Amino acid sequence: MLLAVGWSLAALVVSAVVLALLFQQAALRRFDQSLNELIDNLTTGTTVENGEVVAPALTDERALRAYSGRYWEIAEFRPGGKVAALVRSRSLWDSELHTPRDLASKFAARPGKPFAYSARGPLGEPLRAAARPATIYGHPVIFLAAEDRSPIDRDVRGFIAATAAAFLLLGLGLIAAVVIQVRVGLRPLFELQREVAAVRRGKAERLAHVYPSEVMPLADELNALVAHNQEVVERQRTHVGNLAHALKTPISVMITEADQRPGPLAEVVTRQAAVMRQQVDHHLRRARAAARTQGQGERTSVVEVLDELVRTLERIFRDKGVAIDWDAPDDLYFQGERQDLLEIAGNGIENACKWCRGKVRVRAEAAGPERLRLTIEDDGPGLTQEQREAAIQRGARLDESAPGSGLGLNIIDELARAYGGALTLGESGLGGLRLQVDLPRAEA
Structure with a gap:
């Protein structure tokens, strides 16, 4: 029962963790897809005029509202690997998007591929950001897009809570099912245990209950064992009685004859015969007691x-x-x-x-x-x-x-x-x- 409950709980916990991780990854992929679409729009409309990078006029209202939680930025690498903003959304106001210090090496490891990462926004809110390198009219730039990830985190927490509650109920149901199954399945063995105890205590002579086909051979063997033990005990008692009669009579004859013929030899015979009688009584008593304790309970x-x-x-x-x-x-x-x-x-x-x-x-x-x-x-x-x-x-x-x-x-x-x-x-x-x-x- 404990093994089944342990394995069930372990499987449920692992399943719940895997489902939560899968849900979180799916939500992040959808989020990253939205950020990549914003970067695609920036890449398509960005131009260079008089040596300066000019961003397209995007219609995303959130990017126009200060600290709205949706941000974009066009930047470039400066000497030392530092990222400097060239153009940024109005929502950033006077702030810049934070980038990893090893962003250049990330791009070098995956040329032309976007890189997603987590960052902090202007107000300290958690952001999900994406960065993609590009070249505009021979000018290398970095397109950055970010959005407040708090809604995703709330959805993930809600999913985890709902999943935990559902799996908790499922776990309780499985535990109850295991307990019921084991108790019902082992009920014949519990009944067999009670019957064997009754036989041992002398309240019954044999197992009389009808058990399922899987348990009945065991009950039959136990009945056969009880019958065999009773037979052995009866034989022991018979042997003990026969031995008592076989030994006591010659000893009594020896004592009687010695009493009728007084003398030193008669005294020795009488004394040793008395010792023999005590020995016989002693060992016969122990044999009878041992036979009784091994037999049917009384x-x-x-x-x-x-x-x-x-x-x-x-x-x-x-x-x-x-x-x-x-x-x-x-x-x-x-x-x-x-x-x-x-x-x-x-x-x-x-x-x-x-x-x-x-x-x-x-x-x-x-x-x-x-x-x-x-x-x-x-x-x-x-x-x-x-x-x-x-x-x-x-x-x-x-x-x-x-x-x-x-x-x-x-x-x-x-x-x-x-x-x-x-x-x-x-x-x-x-x-x-x-x-x-x-x-x-x-x-x-």
Whole structure:
């Protein structure tokens, strides 16, 4: 659109300038023709009597009226190239027509040809003048004619103004036509963009709009790509499930057998099997999250998940007297699976309930058109900067006396990063730990 508008405006400007120059040249040619006719009349009737040049009696009334704007003069070259008047029109009164200093060289370059130039009149008015060399009875003379060019300049300015206005309207019309043409022509692509965005956000499963023949092959290919991605994701999920069953059962058997046969070897087997189980859970969780984020978009209501979690955790920590203050907009949706949001929010709120003195605050809010932010705070002892960095590490437990596996914050961090988000730990306004998770947001 910008390229078309730029080229159109450039073409219009060049055309307007060329038309103005052509009009000005045509007007000057007509003006010069009038001056040459005056010089022809002078040349025809001029004679030499008693060694003096005598001009004919012309009937041009303007040439008889002082400073009328129409002038003529018969002159000759003096030593040094200076031009001196021999006879002049009454309109010049006591003035002479100005000539270029290099008039002689101009004549020498074009012998016998008239020379047109611009000059100033007796009253300072702009003149268009013409000069022609001639020889009258062996006496070399110069015939000069000039006229006020103000009318021509006014006509040229008027033509330029009219042309500029016409070309301005034409330019505005062309710009409007280009904009309309591009918007109408690209409307199917804009519709395609909206449909693809709807599929990405989980509001549609495929492109259903009927497009023009030029765009329909692209829509069909996109539908095929969506179907292929869904098939790949389903295969990944199947493989993940199969791998989970294939690995967890032998590990459980190893742990059971080791428990039944106490001893140093059994302790090593039990310890290493527990590490293997953590590794399996860790990588399976990341694989499931990655498969979900690459598949068809899903929407999960944040309010429903938080309400369910808060009810459950308040019952679990009833003996501790934990009060959970939570708030989230009804139209806030997580772009992902419900189970993943349950793990993220559940681990975060459970960790806060475990370490708080009695108060937990949970806030979910929109952090932009495509992001949401979940903030969980408690009034517990909190963590130092070094402890915050260590707490995210897999299996890290800052207090061995507290129950748990040390995987809660690491699970949140892994799931958040799998969805393109991030986990941030900081100091809470309640005095304890502030846990902030940025996640993708789905449209309501």
